[in-house]
Amino acid sequence: MPARLVRTFLCLVLTLAAVPALAQQLGSINGKITDSSGAVLPGVTVDATSNVLPSPRTAVSGADGVYQLPALPPGTYKLTFSLQGFSTATRESQVQLSEATLVDMKLAVQGSLRRSPSPPTSATPTRRRRPSAATSAGSRSRSCPSARSIGTW
Numbered sequence: 001m002p003a004r005l006v007r008t009f010l011c012l013v014l015t016l017a018a019v020p021a022l023a024q025q026l027g028s029i030n031g032k033i034t035d036s037s038g039a040v041l042p043g044v045t046v047d048a049t050s051n052v053l054p055s056p057r058t059a060v061s062g063a064d065g066v067y068q069l070p071a072l073p074p075g076t077y078k079l080t081f082s083l084q085g086f087s088t089a090t091r092e093s094q095v096q097l098s099e100a101t102l103v104d105m106k107l108a109v110q111g112s113l114r115r116s117p118s119p120p121t122s123a124t125p126t127r128r129r130r131p132s133a134a135t136s137a138g139s140r141s142r143s144c145p146s147a148r149s150i151g152t153w
Helices: 002-023 133-143
Strands: 027-035 045-049 057-060 066-072 075-082 089-095 100-102 105-107
Touching: 027 075, 027 089, 045 066, 057 066, 075 105, 089 100, 089 105
Parallel strands: 027 100, 027 105
Antiparallel strands: 027 066, 045 057, 045 075, 075 089
């Protein structure tokens, strides 16, 4: 019985010793996401894709604008930052063994770089006609009372 207890204890110690060694085989990406004015952006979705991952990893920035993508194998990653109302941004980054890679990002308000279109114009230009002197005089004489019309109501 004591030999079996010693073997179990020895296996447990060796297993626990291997866990930190596995953790050193990975790296991480983290950073802070802000808008163009420097204000933090919570709720930004960060997607990390790489040929060393079987599927994309996703993180969401917290109330402080900070995101974390832990336990990433070493390699090149494409990061995509997206939030409704802001332009989607991408960046490539390298992850090294046992290192935290810092990737901060600024997002622009969607459409802020575009100029707003000018209002539509008519295909046929509209011309304003200037009244002639005869037309002006005639219209004035019709609107002004004459001496004959004053006493006849």
